[in-house]
Amino acid sequence: MTTGKPSAGGGVERSSYVTRFASLDDYEKGRVELINDDPRHYAFSNIFDVASRSKPWEKVAVGKNMEYVLEAVRAEGTSEWRTCAHDEFAVCLDGEVTVELVKLDSSPLPADAEGSVALAGEPQGPRMGRIFLKRGHQALLPAGSAYRFIATQTGVLMMQTIAGPDTQFRWAEICQTV
Amino acid sequence: MTIADIDVVKSADVNGEGYHEFRLGEFTFRRDEFFVYIGWPTGNHIMSADAFLRALQRDVAWDFFYGTVNFDGVFGTVNHYGTVDIFAGRFNDSYRKAELDYSENVETPRIRETFKSILEDWTNQTFDPFASPHETGSAFGLKNGANVAAITRRRVAARRMVAVPGDEEIRTDASGFPVNRMFSDVDQTEPVVEAEPGFESEVAAFNLFAYLSRSDVTWNPSVVSACKDSLFCPTTEEYILPIIHGNDRVEWFVQLSDEITWEVEDRDTGAVRSRVVMKAGDVCAMPADIRHQGYSPKRSMLLVWENGAGNLPELIASGKTPTYPVEF
Ligand SMILES: [Fe+2]
Numbered sequence: 001m002t003t004g005k006p007s008a009g010g011g012v013e014r015s016s017y018v019t020r021f022a023s024l025d026d027y028e029k030g031r032v033e034l035i036n037d038d039p040r041h042y043a044f045s046n047i048f049d050v051a052s053r054s055k056p057w058e059k060v061a062v063g064k065n066m067e068y069v070l071e072a073v074r075a076e077g078t079s080e081w082r083t084c085a086h087d088e089f090a091v092c093l094d095g096e097v098t099v100e101l102v103k104l105d106s107s108p109l110p111a112d113a114e115g116s117v118a119l120a121g122e123p124q125g126p127r128m129g130r131i132f133l134k135r136g137h138q139a140l141l142p143a144g145s146a147y148r149f150i151a152t153q154t155g156v157l158m159m160q161t162i163a164g165p166d167t168q169f170r171w172a173e174i175c176q177t178v
Numbered sequence: 179m180t181i182a183d184i185d186v187v188k189s190a191d192v193n194g195e196g197y198h199e200f201r202l203g204e205f206t207f208r209r210d211e212f213f214v215y216i217g218w219p220t221g222n223h224i225m226s227a228d229a230f231l232r233a234l235q236r237d238v239a240w241d242f243f244y245g246t247v248n249f250d251g252v253f254g255t256v257n258h259y260g261t262v263d264i265f266a267g268r269f270n271d272s273y274r275k276a277e278l279d280y281s282e283n284v285e286t287p288r289i290r291e292t293f294k295s296i297l298e299d300w301t302n303q304t305f306d307p308f309a310s311p312h313e314t315g316s317a318f319g320l321k322n323g324a325n326v327a328a329i330t331r332r333r334v335a336a337r338r339m340v341a342v343p344g345d346e347e348i349r350t351d352a353s354g355f356p357v358n359r360m361f362s363d364v365d366q367t368e369p370v371v372e373a374e375p376g377f378e379s380e381v382a383a384f385n386l387f388a389y390l391s392r393s394d395v396t397w398n399p400s401v402v403s404a405c406k407d408s409l410f411c412p413t414t415e416e417y418i419l420p421i422i423h424g425n426d427r428v429e430w431f432v433q434l435s436d437e438i439t440w441e442v443e444d445r446d447t448g449a450v451r452s453r454v455v456m457k458a459g460d461v462c463a464m465p466a467d468i469r470h471q472g473y474s475p476k477r478s479m480l481l482v483w484e485n486g487a488g489n490l491p492e493l494i495a496s497g498k499t500p501t502y503p504v505e506f
Contacts, residue, residue, distance in 0.1 A: 013312060017360040017476060020436045021387075022458035030437070030455035032462070037442070037451040041465045041502040047432070048459040062461045063430045064504050065485040068408035070430065070461065087338060089403045089410070091386060093459070101381060129373040129381035136387025137369040138403065140339045142380040158432070160405050160483075171506035 021135065023094040024048050024156060032176055044176040047072040047093060051156040053173075057149070059159065060168045067114060069167055071159040075151035081123050082148070084116035085109040088141040088161040092133035095155020099139050101128035102146040115164015119146055184288050186295045196321025198299045202292045203282040205264060209300050212318050216253055218266050218280045221273075223252050228317035231300060232420030235307035238293050239333055239398060242286065244484065245491070246424025248469060251448055254421075255289070259488065262289045269424065269469070271447045301325050308395035310416035310477070334400040341384035346402070348384050349392035360416065360477035361391035387434070390414050390479045397472075399482040411482040415474035424469035427490040428503045429482060433460045436478030445469045456480075466494045466501040 022028070027048035032039050045062050054060055056076035063070030073090075075097050083104060090099065102123040109117065123146035131139045141147050149157070187201040199208040206217040214230040216223040233249040240247070242257035251270055256263040265281040267273025301307060303323030304315030308331065336346040348368070349355035357364065366388045373381035386402065390412055397419045399411035415438055424445045431440075433456040440454040445467050454462055454470075464470055472480075493499035 010312075013359070016362060019361055019363050019391075019476075020458055021434070027459045028457050030433075030457040030460045033453040033455065035450050035452050040504075040506060041463070042452070042454065043461075043463045043502075043504050043506075044454070045461050046457075046459045047461060063432070063463070063483060065408070065428055065430060065483070066487065066490070066499075068405065068485055070432065070483060087405055089339060089405065099383075101377075103377065126376075127374050128377040129371065131372070131381065131383045132370040133383065134365070134367065134369065136365065136385055137383055138339070138386040139369070139383040140342060140380070140403070145380070160403060160408060160410055162405065162408070169504075171504050175506070 022048050023135075024052055024154060039176045039178060040171075042176070043171060045174040047158060048156060050174050051094075058168055059164075059166050060170060060174065061163065062158075062174065064163065064169075067162050069159075069161060069163045071161065071167060073157040073159060075149055075155040075157050077151065079149040081119040081121075081146050082116045083107060083109065083119055083123070083146045084141065084143065084161065084164075085111055085113040086143050086162065088116060088159060089138055090133070090141060090149075091138045091158045091160075092135055093156045093158055094135060095151055095153050096135075097133045097155055097157060098150040099131040099133060099141070100148050100150070101130070101142070102126070103128050104144060104146050107144055114162040115167060116161060117165060184291045186292050188295060188299075192321065198295075200292060200296050200299075202264060202289060203284060204280070205266075205282065207296055211320060214300075216266065220278045220280050221266060223266060225250060225253070227300065229420065231297065231305070231307045231317050234293060234297050235329060236397065236421050238290070238297055238329075239308075239331070241290065243423070244429070245426030246445065246469065248422035248424055250422070254424075256424075257426075258283070259491075260286055262286050264289060269446055269448060271449070297329050298324060298326060301329055307420075308398060310396050312416075331395065333398075334402075336401050336403060339382060339384075339403040340386075340389060342382045343379045349389055355392040355394060357388075357391050358393065358414070358477060361414075364388060364391040366391075386412065387479065390434070396477070399484075407485055407487040409484045409486050411484055413480055413482060414477055415472060415480050416477040417474065419470075419472040422469050422471045425464055425466045427485060427494055428466050428501070429464050429484055430503070431456060431460075431462050431464065432481035432483065433458055434479035434481055436474070436476050438472045438474045438478055438480060440464075440470045440472050442468050442470045463503045465503070466499075
């Protein structure tokens with residue numbers, strides 16, 4: 001652990017610090033304090049608040065920049081199998097989530113397709129491996145693979161991807177409006 | 179233009195405090211024990227050497243970043259991705275109304291080399307402009323050595339994701355990145371990854387929170403994962419963002435730990451628009467027509483999410499794309 005080089009004089013530091021992460025059971029929202037603006041311009045939400053009101057595995061956009069999205073996902077039970085033509089990333093923000101990966105023999109998507117789609121039934125192809133995510137862990141969901149998530153206890157994932165047919169947009173429900 | 183062609187214009191001799199003086203176009207730069215003095219044809223400006231060097235370090239390390247890097251309410255740079263505007267008073271209502279604002283457009287390599295030279299000459303051996311005030315010595319005083327290692331840290335930029343074989347590596351004690359004193363309680367366990375033979379290069383994961391707990395810099399977004407132009411640029415924050423960042427596109431923040439307060443102003447005039455208090459799990463867009471400065475009372479983890487698409491500044495500036503991210 002670094003101790004830093006104290007500058008001459010000044011106050012001392014604590015002997016230890018507590019890092020405040022949040023979870024479904026324990027989160028506190030901040031807010032936009034308006035002086036001269038519209039809160040909608042900030043699309044301010046909280047991932048744990050969104051996931052606490054979502055159905056399992058719903059992909060709810062909490063961020064959007066042109067075609068790109070950040071999705072909050074409530075991880076609960078076993079997800080469907082999905083695939084995507086480009087890389088996606090999943091960050092586990094609460095709970096523990098297992099990722100199963102299969103290399104698809106043939107993708108149902110054209111190479112330039114954006115966003116992920118659900119697969120009908122079991123994926124056909126060789127097993128690529130498994131990843132066991134805990135809070136703070138980030139996984140690559142490689143382009144052209146099939147993946148599914150398993151969460152024995154309820155958790156939260158944040159997805160870095162492009163908006164697809166199953167991305168849910170419910171800004172008025174999730175964002176600060178006054 | 180190659181770097182060898184660039185003559186950084188600086189004084190032959192050092193001044194009474196031991197520092198060189200510099201010139202870039204019509205802008206002049208000098209420092210003494212406490213202050214930096216910036217001159218241009220229609221005015222002069224004075225800044226704390228501490229604040230100036232912290233801002234200069236970010237501008238250099240980010241290669242002028244996205245949009246505007248305001249060192250304070252008067253002086254700064256605007257990135258045009260190939261050239262850079264260096265300005266005084268351009269985003270300050272009073273300077274504009276008095277017609278005292280001034281701006282010059284320079285080729286990026288020339289301002290890059292000049293700013294690097296100033297940073298190297300004016301940073302003393304006990305000062306690290308990337309560190310929080312509690313982690314470093316003072317920026318003030320007469321010339322006293324240099325701190326080249328601190329000011330030339332390599333900027334991390336994962337092509338796919340940290341921990342993918344051949345890409346950026348995770349941080350460890352052995353690689354010179356001990357856990358920061360304010361993150362000593364962050365779990366350091368790496369995820370269990372079971373790759374079948376032949377898929378080792380694609381089955382990858384890492385502990386993002388542990389990675390951030392070992393960052394040795396503050397307010398320095400760097401790419402950990404890229405989905406085409408969608409870039410995750412997390413950073414660890416302590417004390418004050420040393421610049422006021424003016425957007426040329428929408429950017430997003432996800433507060434991963436602890437708390438940051440943002441002061442948000444109109445990008446062009448500096449008029450106050452809001453304060454944003456972000457706690458762990460909060461997500462907030464920063465519109466494309468604002469500037470912002472963050473305050474982090476304890477070292478915190480912030481995910482800065484950028485869209486690196488090259489056509490965005492033009493789409494925003496021409497009004498083809500709105501300055502805010504979503505309509506609802
Ligand atoms: Fe910013």
